[in-house]
Amino acid sequence: MTSVDELAGLWKAKRWFGAFERARLIIQRNGQGYSADILGRVMPVREEEAVLSFVLPDSQGEFRGRLQSDGVHGRWVSRGAKGGGSASPVFLPADGPNRWIGEVEPGRSEFTLYLLAQKRPDGSMGVLMRNPERDIGAQFGVERLTRDGNVVKLFGRRGQQAEREFATGSYDAERQTISFPFPDRGGTYDFRREAEQQSDVYARGKTPGAYRYRPPPGLDDGWPASTLEEENIDRAGIERMVQVVLDAPMDAATTPKIHALLVARHGKLVLEEYFHGENRDRLHQIYSAAKSVTTTIVGAAMFAGAPLKLSSPVYQVMNGGTFPTGLEPAKRQMTLEHLLTMSSGLFCDDDNDAAPGNEERLTTQTEEPDLNRYTLKVPLATPPGEKAVYCSASANLALGMVTRATGASALETFDRLIAAPLKIRRYSWWVVPDGQPYGAGGVGFVARDFMKFGQLMLNGGTWQGQRILSREFVTRASSPSYHLWGWQYGYLWWVIDYPYKNRTVRAFFAGGSGGQVVIVVPELDLVIGTYGGNYFSPGGWYVQLNLTPQYLLPAVREAGDDRSAAVVPRKDFAPKKGPEADASPIKPQH
Numbered sequence: 380m381t382s383v384d385e386l387a388g389l390w391k392a393k394r395w396f397g398a399f400e401r402a403r404l405i406i407q408r409n410g411q412g413y414s415a416d417i418l419g420r421v422m423p424v425r426e427e428e429a430v431l432s433f434v435l436p437d438s439q440g441e442f443r444g445r446l447q448s449d450g451v452h453g454r455w456v457s458r459g460a461k462g463g464g465s466a467s468p469v470f471l472p473a474d475g476p477n478r479w480i481g482e483v484e485p486g487r488s489e490f491t492l493y494l495l496a497q498k499r500p501d502g503s504m505g506v507l508m509r510n511p512e513r514d515i516g517a518q519f520g521v522e523r524l525t526r527d528g529n530v531v532k533l534f535g536r537r538g539q540q541a542e543r544e545f546a547t548g549s550y551d552a553e554r555q556t557i558s559f560p561f562p563d564r565g566g567t568y569d570f571r572r573e574a575e576q577q578s579d580v581y582a583r584g585k586t587p588g589a590y591r592y593r594p595p596p597g598l599d600d601g602w603p604a605s606t607l608e609e610e611n612i613d614r615a616g617i618e619r620m621v622q623v624v625l626d627a628p629m630d631a632a633t634t635p636k637i638h639a640l641l642v643a644r645h646g647k648l649v650l651e652e653y654f655h656g657e658n659r660d661r662l663h664q665i666y667s668a669a670k671s672v673t674t675t676i677v678g679a680a681m682f683a684g685a686p687l688k689l690s691s692p693v694y695q696v697m698n699g700g701t702f703p704t705g706l707e708p709a710k711r712q713m714t715l716e717h718l719l720t721m722s723s724g725l726f727c728d729d730d731n732d733a734a735p736g737n738e739e740r741l742t743t744q745t746e747e748p749d750l751n752r753y754t755l756k757v758p759l760a761t762p763p764g765e766k767a768v769y770c771s772a773s774a775n776l777a778l779g780m781v782t783r784a785t786g787a788s789a790l791e792t793f794d795r796l797i798a799a800p801l802k803i804r805r806y807s808w809w810v811v812p813d814g815q816p817y818g819a820g821g822v823g824f825v826a827r828d829f830m831k832f833g834q835l836m837l838n839g840g841t842w843q844g845q846r847i848l849s850r851e852f853v854t855r856a857s858s859p860s861y862h863l864w865g866w867q868y869g870y871l872w873w874v875i876d877y878p879y880k881n882r883t884v885r886a887f888f889a890g891g892s893g894g895q896v897v898i899v900v901p902e903l904d905l906v907i908g909t910y911g912g913n914y915f916s917p918g919g920w921y922v923q924l925n926l927t928p929q930y931l932l933p934a935v936r937e938a939g940d941d942r943s944a945a946v947v948p949r950k951d952f953a954p955k956k957g958p959e960a961d962a963s964p965i966k967p968q969h
Contacts, residue, residue: 381528382526383504383525384498385552386496386524386531386550387496387497387504389494389495389578390496390570390572390573391491391492391493391494391570391578392491392559393491394489394490394564394565394566396489396565397485397486398438398439398457398485399439399487400484400485400487401483401486403417403480403481403482403483404416404417405417406451408477408478413431415433418435418439430444431445431451431453432444438458439457440485441455441456442483444469450470450472450473450479451469452469452794453468453470454468454469454790455483455485456810456814463809463812465485465486465808465810466790466807466808466816467483467484467485467808468794468798468805469481469483486662488512489512490510491510491511492515492570493573493578494524494557495508495509495630497630503525504524504525505522506522506524506533507521507631509580509629509636510912511579511656511912512664512912513914514636514893514915514916515915517914517915517916518914519535519537519545520535520536520537520632521534522536526550529549529551529552530548530549532544532545532546532547532548533546533559546559546560555572556570556571558570580655581629581655582624582626582627582654587625590622590625592618594606594649595651599802600828601801601802602827602830602831603648604649605647607650609647610644611644611940612644612935612936613936615934615946616931616946617650619946620926620931621640623930624652624654633918635925636654636894636911637911638655638663638910639651639652639653639654639826640652640653640908640909641827641830641907641908642905642907642908643834643905644935646837646904651827655912657910659825659826662806662807662824662825663823663825663826663829663895663910664822664823664891665822665829665889665891666820666891667771667819667890667891667892668895668896669774669818669821670771670871670889671872671897672832672889673818673871674856675797675847675848676778676789676793677715677778677780677870678847678848679797679848680784682847685781685792686784687715687785690714690716691780691784692714693710693714693715693755694706694713696715696780697751697776697779697783707759709762710763712762712763712764713763714763715777717763718773718774718776718777718780719777719856720860720861720868721767721768721863721871722767722860722861723763723770724760724761724765725758725770726757726758727757727760727768727770727771727772727773728760728768728769729769730769735757735758736753736754736770737770737771741754741772741775748813749811750817751779751815754772755776757772766861767860767861767863769864771819771820772819774818774819777818779818782815788814789815790810797847800842800843800845801828801831801842801847803831805824806822806828807823808822809822820891829895829908832889832897833888833889833897833898833899833907835848836853836887837901839853840852855869856870856872857872857887857899857901858874869887872888872889873888873889873890875887875888875923877900877927877932878928878932879902879932884900884902884932885900886899886900892914892919893910893912894910894911895910896908896909903935903937905935907927909926930948933946933947933948934946
């Protein structure tokens with residue numbers, strides 16, 4: 380008879396994906412044209428109207444860039460198994476005549492699994508699976524580990540469903556290794572014991588000690604740095620808030636897992652903290668918060684003079700200036716503004732499994748590589764403007780309208796109008812099989828860059844004195860237009876009211892699955908940014924619903940406040956939560 384007891388403790392496994400993490404790229408012009416030198420390979424480069432491109436063999440990636448006066452500006456695309464890929468920016472400055480050198484940094488994605496096995500009073504071995512990248516332990520409700528000889532099994536349950544076997548693997552007692560195959564996640568994962576005291580499964584180790592504030596450093600990224608005291612924020616209150624994050628127990632699937640926490644006030648960064656192994660130089664997926672980035676691109680393109688308006692008819696723009704022959708009258712009424720408010724009327728509700736245009740069907744179907752063309756064929760469920768439903772396809776189609784209106788990839792528009800002035804030098808962006816960037820998710824930024832989108836909106840559309848969005852567009856984008864899931868919704872930005880002292884302050888936020896959030900509180904000149912890992916557990920809303928109103932806002936002072944007064948966390952904030960039937964307009968703008 381074998382015992383499961385010796386499996387108690389913390390175990391960790393990790394796999395990496397991607398052809399390479401970074402490489403130097405050299406492009407040279409010679410008598411025969413252009414050549415590229417990368418990863419020890421030298422290959423010809425195709426040149427067409429100052430656009431240079433080449434493809435590495437074995438699906439290792441492809442480059443496309445434009446030759447300009449200061450160098451070559453472009454992007455690298457790492458292709459995935461289904462034809463899509465991840466795009467990252469590349470700049471190759473001149474290194475003498477006819478020679479350009481720079482770094483390609485597609486990054487290598489990783490997938491980490493922790494097993495925290497603990498003996499239960501009934502003698503069984505309970506197990507908590509942690510997965511910072513996708514939270515699959517919570518997704519599948521993994522909760523129990525068994526052993527029979529060298530055979531080990533994980534069991535779990537989703538919601539109220541019956542317990543089922545999640546995975547079968549093996550235990551090697553001599554090597555002290557537990558192995559489980561996860562074919563959908565790249566193969567077999569070999570778990571080895573992890574020292575709990577310093578493990579990243581905890582925010583900062585199992586016993587983090589008392590937190591002491593330290594101001595963020597000033598860097599060459601566009602963020603002026605300051606201190607809490609200089610920007611009139613109570614230091615003790617912020618230390619109390621961060622301590623709550625550090626002390627959060629990691630023995631329940633619903634525990635909020637915050638990866639990054641940043642605060643800016645009066646345009647200056649005053650707090651920057653990372654947890655669970657994250658750091659300021661690491662790209663982090665923002666998931667549906669990318670929809671708010673899409674709004675920024677739309678607004679920037681319009682302000683820069685693109686032939687695009689909020690009233691632009693969707694089908695006319697996407698068809699090159701004329702409506703398709705035989706288009707039904709209701710679809711003729713659909714505008715860009717309908718896409719930005721998710722009131723297009725298309726049968727694309729992400730919460731409806733039967734909707735032909737929901738995100739799951741949109742991104743997994745293989746018959747149409749052009750996702751915008753697929754979306755345009757989706758039937759209407761309601762007339763445009765009648766109600767809002769959460770529809771990722773709408774955000775993606777809005778970004779597609781930027782591409783059609785400008786005649787250039789939306790990533791080129793982003794690089795030129797937003798990334799360059801905001802000094803966003805690194806990002807990853809999912810591109811679909813036809814090469815277009817996806818406008819509803821799949822984007823990664825470092826935390827300090829993610830925060831900039833909130834500060835840009837708080838500034839009324841300017842960054843360090845340069846106007847990028849019109850003030851009118853910012854006002855409309857951050858104002859409620861519809862009810863969606865019981866929340867107020869603007870142009871792919873959520874709107875929320877918070878209690879503050881003896882009044883209410885309005886805020887708006889970009890929100891992505893798992894706890895990827897940028898909150899803007901204009902009345903307090905405040906921006907809050909967080910990354911998180913609760914993709915399939917309730918902690919994904921922890922920052923908006925708990926941390927901000929209970930701890931952060933009470934620490935923010937106004938001119939004339941008594942600095943000696945104690946800051947007391949409040950517990951009385953209880954907004955409406957979850958999807959509701961009411962998805963009617965607040966003040967439709969057609």
